[in-house]
Amino acid sequence: MKRQGELFLAQKPLIQAQEPKDNLLPYDGEVFYYGVFLSPEQQTELFGPLRKTIQWQQECVTLFGKTHHLSRQVAWFHHEQQPYHYANSIKLPQPNNQVIALIQHQVESLTGQTYNSCLANFYPDGTSGMGWHSDNEPVFAKAHSIASVSLGAQRSFQLKHKTSEEKVTIELASGSLLEMAGPTQQHWLHALPKRKRVYEPRINLTFRQFLTKPDKC
Numbered sequence: 001m002k003r004q005g006e007l008f009l010a011q012k013p014l015i016q017a018q019e020p021k022d023n024l025l026p027y028d029g030e031v032f033y034y035g036v037f038l039s040p041e042q043q044t045e046l047f048g049p050l051r052k053t054i055q056w057q058q059e060c061v062t063l064f065g066k067t068h069h070l071s072r073q074v075a076w077f078h079h080e081q082q083p084y085h086y087a088n089s090i091k092l093p094q095p096n097n098q099v100i101a102l103i104q105h106q107v108e109s110l111t112g113q114t115y116n117s118c119l120a121n122f123y124p125d126g127t128s129g130m131g132w133h134s135d136n137e138p139v140f141a142k143a144h145s146i147a148s149v150s151l152g153a154q155r156s157f158q159l160k161h162k163t164s165e166e167k168v169t170i171e172l173a174s175g176s177l178l179e180m181a182g183p184t185q186q187h188w189l190h191a192l193p194k195r196k197r198v199y200e201p202r203i204n205l206t207f208r209q210f211l212t213k214p215d216k217c
Contacts, residue, residue: 024168024170025159025168025184025188026166026168027161028161028183028184028186028187028188029159029180029181029182029183029184029185029186029187029188030179030180030181030182030183030184031159031168031170031178031179031180031181031184032178032179032181033170033176033177033178034110034176034177034178034179035173035176035177036173036174036175036176037106037110037175037176037177038151038174038175038176039175040175042175043151043174043175046099046102046103046151047151047152047203049099050097050099050100050120050151050203050205051122051201051203053097053099054075054094054097054120054122055075055094056073056074056075056120056122057073057074057075057091058070058071058072058073059072059073059074070128071123071124071127071128072121072122072123072124072128072129072130073121073122073124074091074119074120074121074122075091075094075119075120075122076091076092076093076094076117076118076119076120077093077094077096077097077100077117077118077119077120078093078116078117078210079096079116079117080116080212081093082117082210082212084117084119084139084210085137085139086137091119100118100120100205103149103205104118104207107147107149107177107207108147108207110177111145111147111177111179113145113147113179113181113209114209115145115147115207115208115209116208116209116210117207117208117209117210118205118206118207118208119205119206119208120203120204120205120206121203121204121205121206122201122202122203122204123152123153123155123192123201123202123203123204124201125153125198125199125200125201126153126155126194126195126196126197126198126199127194127196128194129191129192129193129194129195130191130192131191132160132189132190132191133189133190133191134162134185134186134188134189134190135185135208136185136186138211139210139211140185140208140209140210140211141209141211142183142185142186143181143182143183144181144185144208144209145179145180145181145209146179146180146181146185146206146207146208147177147178147179147206147207148172148177148178148179148180148204148205148206148207149176149177149204149205149206149207150172150173150174150175150176150178150202150203150204151174151175151202151203151204151205152174152200152201152202152203153174153198153199153200153201153202154171154172154173154174154198155171155172155192155195155198155202156169156170156171156172156192156193156195157169157170157171157172157178157190157191157192158170158190158191158192158193159184159188159189159190160188160189160190160191161187161188161189162187162188162189163187174202192204
């Protein structure tokens, strides 16, 4: 039996890289869609170990003093085991994951960026999504790069300008890579809308550059 990630390392990634001129945002930010860079075989080999080896935690939100449990599950990874505080909650880091490290290596070779952390999300089906938000916490540099890898069900990803409310929609295929960079988080919100007709699960890995000493606002 092949070791975890052996097929991933043995095959060259299927890269459909786009040039910087293909920025998908009309202004105030940079979003690049690299397309599918993992073969169907790689996607299958990676999805199973990620689903089984990650210690998924059910996401919760607190509204008007009441805590609501969401179907979405999350996991936080940081090279130096730093916790992540957001949305009135704290995510404790999990031990380094070999499969995530393999994917990160390929992502960094495509984006030309380096990342020291990863927020993983598991969506059981299309009834699970993510509302409008931006990743502009002080623990991330203002013009930081977020690299988002999708595995499993294809889902729509939306961005909305904070002032003009102009929207951009991108279909994220399984095995694809999307990068948000520049001042995107300062000017745009993003979301993963729920889709009742999507029955398959999805895993999303978002690689980030987490600051030990947060930027001053």
